[in-house]
Amino acid sequence: MNIGHAAKATGLSSKMIRHYEVIGLLKNATRTDAGYRQYHDNDLHVLRFIKRARSLGFPLEQIKVLLSLWQDRKRASKDVKALAQKHILELEAKIRELSEMRDVLEGLSQDCAGDQRPDCPILSKLADPLHPHCSLDPAQNGQHVRHQK
Amino acid sequence: MNIGHAAKATGLSSKMIRHYEVIGLLKNATRTDAGYRQYHDNDLHVLRFIKRARSLGFPLEQIKVLLSLWQDRKRASKDVKALAQKHILELEAKIRELSEMRDVLEGLSQDCAGDQRPDCPILSKLADPLHPHCSLDPAQNGQHVRHQK
DNA sequence: TTCCACCTTCCCATGGTGGCAACGTCAAGC
DNA sequence: GCTTGACGTTGCCACCATGGGAAGGTGGAA
Incomplete structure (x- = not known):
């Protein structure tokens, strides 16, 4: 799935997705031989998570923390x-x-x-x-x- | 009156006053021989006007319009x-x-x-x-x- | 082959402010 | 006169999240 497809599927823009990668909110996407970023269904969950957190007004820096908590099975809900x-x-x-x-x-x-x-x-x-x-x-x-x- | 004095008298920063001049919100201040901007009491009224309009959340572009209305004796309050x-x-x-x-x-x-x-x-x-x-x-x-x- | 939609990177703009660098100026104290 | 320190000047960069556009490469369909 190319970036434009992932963008449409999540309501983000391609620009945003690239930006999130640059600032370290997303891991570097895998690339095709031609250098196209490739996304899979798992990636969409992360992108939608970011999209929803943004819609609640969280700044990207706090979303970075939220993502790490999301992944941490040993997090405290506190x-x-x-x-x-x-x-x-x-x-x-x-x-x-x-x-x-x-x-x-x-x-x-x-x-x-x-x-x-x-x-x-x-x-x-x-x-x-x-x-x-x-x-x-x-x-x-x-x-x-x-x-x- | 130097810019720092005008800043203290109005609650703005020197930076802001210079910036307002650059973007055309203020007329170019007169300068001393050394190039220092000089302000007089009349100027403080304008600076305070801007300060108050900013405190109501008006963006600088709209303040530009408000200032021109303020000066226009033939304006309509409408x-x-x-x-x-x-x-x-x-x-x-x-x-x-x-x-x-x-x-x-x-x-x-x-x-x-x-x-x-x-x-x-x-x-x-x-x-x-x-x-x-x-x-x-x-x-x-x-x-x-x-x-x- | 040609064409169009899509992708890439890179740079610039937004708005309002702060910060810093590098440099000039003024006044007070010695 | 000289030093010192506070203040002035311009210019550039940063913030934050996003959009726009240029210049060039890719992919697939007609």
């Missing part, structure tokens, strides 16, 4: 669970961070008329959260324009 | 609000994505005894979500080990 819990905490931290952004922005957005007038509390708060009534750039000198050297 | 709403949708999409990851992982984690035994539904589900009782790598051939060329 170790796997600890890894999962750690990742859950990271996910929750990110969720809280994004939620706070959303809440603040939602608050600003609700105060904005959203009409043709220029007055906008969103810009005002970004400009100066303490004096949200002034929404004009005090510089007014083209700060966002890139000048040539 | 345009600003539309940008904010779009970003809110992106934040919510990301939050949903991460939340689903967390929920799935939380479910798996709760089924895991977390003791010294090797049986682990987390690994089993990653290995094969349809037959979660088999948690051993069917390959068992060192897939995660990087072999030298």
Whole structure:
């Protein structure tokens, strides 16, 4: 089975599979005489394992650990669970961070008329959260324009 | 005011300020004879605007637009609000994505005894979500080990 | 034989930031 | 004046996971 076939069978891209091999997540695939990577059904299990772990947000480095635990018949489920819990905490931290952004922005957005007038509390708060009534750039000198050297 | 001072006054790093100039988010700073960038109080307002927009998760490209709206006295608040709403949708999409990851992982984690035994539904589900009782790598051939060329 | 789909390696880009190297500048203390 | 140390400059590389594309080789079918 060529790499493209393995890719379709697992939902990964050929690019990803090669990359995983390069970074040591997969053992080096056997090659045909022409240098084509060859995959077998057993390999698909590993690829799908990676695919699912990625879909849960695990970074490749942690997946490397998960794979080694998977293969270790003498592993303690405690170790796997600890890894999962750690990742859950990271996910929750990110969720809280994004939620706070959303809440603040939602608050600003609700105060904005959203009409043709220029007055906008969103810009005002970004400009100066303490004096949200002034929404004009005090510089007014083209700060966002890139000048040539 | 040198760049380090402007950085401390705004909570950005000198690196970021230089980077924002390079990508055209800031106009080219005036320089001393020695080539040092010089900043004035007006510049701090712009830098703080960027800092706050970043803290709401806006990417630099969108901040470029926000800055141009900020300076445009004839802007319609509708345009600003539309940008904010779009970003809110992106934040919510990301939050949903991460939340689903967390929920799935939380479910798996709760089924895991977390003791010294090797049986682990987390690994089993990653290995094969349809037959979660088999948690051993069917390959068992060192897939995660990087072999030298 | 020709053609097309597929494979290979290698390099570059993303986004936003940090780190480091190599070098120039400024001000204070001696 | 000289040294020292803090600060400035540019430039390159790294992160993370992935995609894109170039340039060239392979395989199989018509």
